[in-house]
Amino acid sequence: MSVTVRVPTILRTYTDGQAEVSVAPDVETLSGVLTALEVVAPGIRARVLDDEGKLRRFVNIYVDDDDVRFLDGLDTPTPDGTSVSVIPAVAGG
């Protein structure tokens, strides 16, 4: 299975400048995707998750078109072909 992860500019130092990375997670959840992403981009997981392993307050992650905070957070299912997008939270308005 394959999941595409879109990486924001400020994290591309971990991905050799790549905006998108494809990973093949062992577990079909967002948590599994981040674990697989860490293998190809070491250090990136700790930028997205805090010391307790929770999603950082100012990071938004979308699985396909939905904010994972409306889904199951890190347990959100990510079946084959899913697109994941990581974006810094912006205040808007």
Added chain:
Amino acid sequence: MSTAILPSVTTITSPFGSASHLQCRECGARYSLGAEYACIECFGPLEVGYEFGTVTREQIESGPLSIWRYSALLPVSTTAALEPNLAPGFTKLVRADNLAKALGITGGLWVKDDSGNPTHSFKDRVVAVAQSAARRLGLSTLSCASTGNLANAVAAAAARGAQRSVVLIPSDLEPGKVVTTAAYGTTLIAVEGNYDDVNRLCGELIGDSVTDDWGFVNVNLRPYYAEGSKTLGYEIAEQLGWRLPQQVVIPIASGALLTKVDKGFREFIDLGLVEQTPYRIFGAQAVGCSPVEQAFRAGHDVVRPVRPDTIAKSLAIGNPADGPYALDVVRRTGGSIGAVTDEEIVEGIRLLAETEGIFAETAGGVTVATLRALVRSGELDPTAETVLLNTGDGLKTLDAVSAHVGPAGTISPSISAVVNLLGGLA
């Protein structure tokens, strides 16, 4: 992971005036001034830091009747006022005795009426500061995600500045805001989805080569942009005669306006421009999009996103990233946050219009109705002097009230018909 280095010298001739650095609001990491908005360490939002020199009331009073009278307190060069811009600000602070009487407020009530800005909302303030920053940073296209007011402001400012603009809006925006943006000749893109979807798209566009020279005023220029809202706080204090009000009621969308009005008050205190007197800040939301109000009532520090469903589209931000900071300000100052229904919003619009001759957009209706609710609940002290912010013009959201107001009757053009009609109304 290294953080950037502070500039060693800041002078008044610097491109960003007395602004000296960007700083993460979460972890405190410092960065040099640039088109950055999120902390590399923790993703926290970056805010402009300053090394203010001496600023006096006389200096400010001798400045132009616009936000540029506060240039020394903004991240702009001293020449910002001379560059093509809409010169927003210094809107009227209207004594609202009729509204005060209707609401049972005896301590004095004022409306800071920002519908008087060039494109009829407070967004002209923030865009003017972002436009200046875009010039300094070499970003030639102005862009934004918008709930409407910002779209108007960016499109108009870019036209005045002879800059290209690309404005992204939710496709279900009020028709009035679509027309009043497109009229300025911008590239207007309607995106299927709500504001949060549009905002997300802009976040993803940053870093794509197609937007290399774009300044998204409320994304990568956000640290500068947001500082423009401080000027509302400055003006309230100056127009009250260089003093702070006891209570202020402010609508909450992202939460940035509320936090920046507080920042403006605190800077005036720190600079000795006003006496340090206690003030309470109150927030106003629509029940159909009240994530910050819900967090306030529940005693939470974090704000859980919601899916907006309200006629107050300019406040319909379901995932307000400055929400936690707005909560901090409200709690620190002893204020509170109220939320009102769509029906109450319409009542608020009508009440302000009928009592003070000020026609507010839906956000203003939210604020008036929330003020009424807070007086009724006893959370806001009716004996204390209160300032209400009207952030936009009712002409932008006619749909909200068009079904509720209209002619008293349609008559033939004769005196007797007028007399008959008036008799029927009596």
